[in-house]
Amino acid sequence: MNKIEFVNRLAQKGYTKKSANDIVDDMLQTIVEALAEGETVQFQGFGAFAVRESAERQGVNVKTKEPITIPGHKAPKFIPGIMLKRAVKEGIVRE
Numbered sequence: 201m202n203k204i205e206f207v208n209r210l211a212q213k214g215y216t217k218k219s220a221n222d223i224v225d226d227m228l229q230t231i232v233e234a235l236a237e238g239e240t241v242q243f244q245g246f247g248a249f250a251v252r253e254s255a256e257r258q259g260v261n262v263k264t265k266e267p268i269t270i271p272g273h274k275a276p277k278f279i280p281g282i283m284l285k286r287a288v289k290e291g292i293v294r295e
Contacts, residue, residue: 246284
């Protein structure tokens, strides 16, 4: 499912397509802003969006076989919640 299909499905629940699109855009932008500030965004039962930090590590340049240092970095991570895991596993849809 892509964003347009998601917005259309949300619109079927009683929202206009415009308001559904605005809600999705605002929600995603707010999550991005929070993660960029180092915050965790948690939705009880659904899951949490967090920032994972990787430490600097040693690697090998495959062309020259020389050791290199791979710098540490930050990456977004999603941790699914119990209700989401159960719904996917058992095919449960709650209205």
